[in-house]
Amino acid sequence: MTNRLENIGLMIRNERLRKGLTQEELGERVGVGKAQISKIERGKGLTIKTVTKVLDALGMSASVVLKGEQEIDKNVIAYIVAAISEFAEIHHLSDFYFHKGSCSQL
Template identity: 45%
Template sequence: MPEVAEQVGHLIREFRKSKGLTQKELGQLVGVSFQAINKYETGQNLTVETLFKVAQSLGVTMADLVKGI
């Protein structure tokens, strides 16, 4: 299971970078600290609610965040 969370975190990082956002900027959109975004991007503390908020903030679907996993 940790591998899946890490893969999702990697996709979050890729989408964030493709949108030209810093961790701090994404954190502001999601309503969390940049430290929380860093944890999400390393596969920590990921919940369905978190994925939903991150996906909305990035303008992608939850399916996009788990595509190919």
């Protein structure tokens, strides 16, 4: 979890620098001091409210930051494996063996 927070902080820092803002300038836009922006950029003291304010000040969307942080749904994987298994069976492909969410070559 800490790594993800640090990634959000790094993303915020990179966008601040890309926009040519100092930590102090971003802090003024958000309503916090330079020290707080520094903490945020290191992934410390992050709350949803604070991150939202910072992202708004930078013209970023929270969905941009959170995208890619989703875990893969195991049900989706099971469905894909079942579909591949059915395809292999229909087309008489015997090089692969599919069983209960796993795939291995014979």
